[in-house]
Amino acid sequence: VYDLGFDVIELHSSAFESTDADYLRNLKMNLMRKGLPLGYIGVSNNFGKPVAEHPEQIALIKQWIDVAAFMSCPIVRVFAAYVPEDCEDEETLWPPMIEAFKEVAEYGYESGILVGLQNHNHNNVTRDGDAVLRALNGTDHPYFTHILDTGQYAGSPGASGHRGSSHPGYDCYASIEQTARHAVYVRTKFYEIDSGVEEWLDYPRVLDILRGVGYNGCLSIVYEGQSDPIESMRKARSYLESLL
Incomplete structure (x- = not known):
């Protein structure tokens, strides 16, 4: 990331070798x-797990809120619920999930750390x-973003x-338009x-949406293609910069 000249880095919890204070101090200084x-x-939590396992999921998020506070990192990314194969009605997942969101949002608030819900497909309820608006409005907490x-x-x-190819039953750009005003961070896929031009997503359109809501935050680059990732990241950065 440094060699590519990027300005910000985000890390998944799995990238941390330890949560020991000395390790975190060294990592913070290196960054x-x-x-x-x-x-x-x-954080890759899942509130689609049985409710009896939600305390474990909540504890996981709280653990990384503590780490974020130590690292002076402003946001912890969370997921919603992946719908289990044996789930007959995904509506049943919502009430306990919202209660969990409220708890971790309040915990984040106490430490000054935002909890950021990332939209996700692949059988997640925030598809x-x-x-996403339902989750944000249902949680109704200033630190749940x-x-x-x-x-x-x-x-x-x-x-x-x-x-x-796009799924004919959904419009991803309409979803982006719905939620862009709530975004505190944007992952550009x-x-x-x-x-040198992204062929699967219409980034001129996406950036127009973000400009329209006054977004002025990070645009992180996430490459999920089949070519060389380093060269592809360079091309993605150049392409985004050409559109700004």
């Missing part, structure tokens, strides 16, 4: 020396804009399960950038 502030820490992933709304060629 500072590189001039790379930590944008968010990603479209309506669902939104991390917008441009490629993870249903209908995106990268998230629909139809690699390279890239899938096919060999030509």
